[in-house]
Amino acid sequence: MKKIINSLPILIDDLSYGCLCVDEYGDILYANKMLCQMLEYKKEEILYKKIWKIDESINNVDELNEKFIEITNEPNSSIILKYKKKSGxxxxxKCLPTLYIDKNDKNLYLLIIKNIENIYSDRNILLNKDLEKYIQLGEMIEDILHQWKTPISLILTTTSGIKLKNELDSLSDEDYMLCIEYIEKSAKYLNSVINTFKCFFNNKNEKENFLMEEIFNNASFLLSSKLKNSNIELVMENYNKSIFSYKQLFIQIVLILMNNSIDAIDNTNNEKNYIFIDSFVEENKFYFLIKDNAGGINNEYLKKIFDYKFTTKGDKASGIGLYMIKTILNREFRNSSITCKNKNFIYKNKELRGLEFLISFDL
Structure with missing residues (x-):
């Protein structure tokens, strides 16, 4: 456990969101620079104190575990909390908790914390000329935090694996380098999410040449644990295409669509699960296609699927992801479009059915 906590400063100390690690007894094991700055504490003033010193919604150990175990069991889950600053x-x-269980079956909670008091309390924002950006920022906070959840869980799982193998004296150089690669890629992705949205709101995106193979490989790497847990085979075609476009924005789009398919597949009882990805270029126009075999949705929902806060998954989803894709495409990609339809198709001599998304834009 100590090695895991000691590795956190290297990975997330300089992130622009607050990060807090708490054990099942309520002791604060780690707080990054941003959280200390937000709450006006020095790091030594907050470490190993009880979380209810700073969290008004929790009064004791029972409330701590009841609240966070319940919320971490729900996909896309986040909660609004009131944190007490040193000044009072x-x-x-907005808090997104991730549950990690160490080898001694003890709970660790990693909390990603975003200060949203200005978004909710500053009514004068309605007079600001950048109203559209502030509205979109508020809408996207949940999705940004959700995209952080997978790589942070991967970092914690990987560091735990290193610790266990080292204690068993079975940590080979190959295993060590592989774990370092996982941690490095996950940490870079955490940073890229913030940079992508920072560029999006500042209108400073720049086009670059990149291979679709790089996009697909990065996406499948970051979602590898979810794909494995859901027994999903990823089928990629025509991924050696090189295009000149907005790389960071496009990988966000791919990740949202893949997560959407994974969530849909998790609600099925298929013998075998698939996500299919394809891309091609025709007459200087790029096309990206993704489909699954999750059974599709009611046709009446197809016209609403890109609406803000519309979801077919009940309280388990925010309804932001597809809306965000359409917003990004309309704003940043020239002559872009995204369509969705139920699709019946044949694969390996079996008839399958699922949702098919088709994206196109000018290169």
Whole structure:
């Protein structure tokens, strides 16, 4: 456990979101620079104190475990909490908790914390000329935090694996380098999510040449644990295409669509699960296609699927992802479009059915 906590500063200390690690007894084991700055504490003033020193919604150990175990069992879950600053002021925050269980069956909670008090309390924002950007920022916070959840879980799982193998004296150089690669890629992705949205709101995106293979490989790497847990085979075709476009924005689009398919597949009882990805270029126009075998949705929902907050998954989803894709495409990609339809098709002599998304834009 100590090795895991000691590795956190290297990975997330300089992130622009607050990060807090708490054990099942309520002791604060780690707080990054941003959280200390947000709450006006020095790091030594907050470490190993009880979380209810700073969290008004929790009063004891029972409340701590009841609240966070319940929320971490729900996909896309986040909660609004009130954190107490050193000055006594209250900071309204959106919190995304991730549950990690160590080898001694003890719970560790890693909390990603975003200060949203200004978004909710500053009514004068409605007079700001950048109203559209502020609205979109508020809408996208949940999705950004959700995209952080997978790589952070991967970092914790990987560091735990290193610790266990080292204690058993079975950590080979190959295993060590593989774990370092996983941690490095995950940490870079955490940073890229923030940079992508920072560029999106500042209108400073720049086009670059990249291979679709790189996009697909990065996406499948970051979602590898979810694909494995859901027994999903990823089938990629025509992935050696090179295009000149907005790389960071496009990988966000691919990740959202793949996550959407994974969530849909998790609600099925298929003998075998698939996600199919294809891309091609025709007459200087790029096409990207993704489909699954999750059975599709009711046709009446197809016209609403890109609407803000529309979801077919109940309280388990935010309804932001597809809306965000359409917003990004309309704003940043020239002559772009995205369509969705139920699709029946044949694969390996079996008839399958699922949702098919087709994206196109000018290169």
């Amino acid at each position: 002021d209250v900071m309204l925050s």
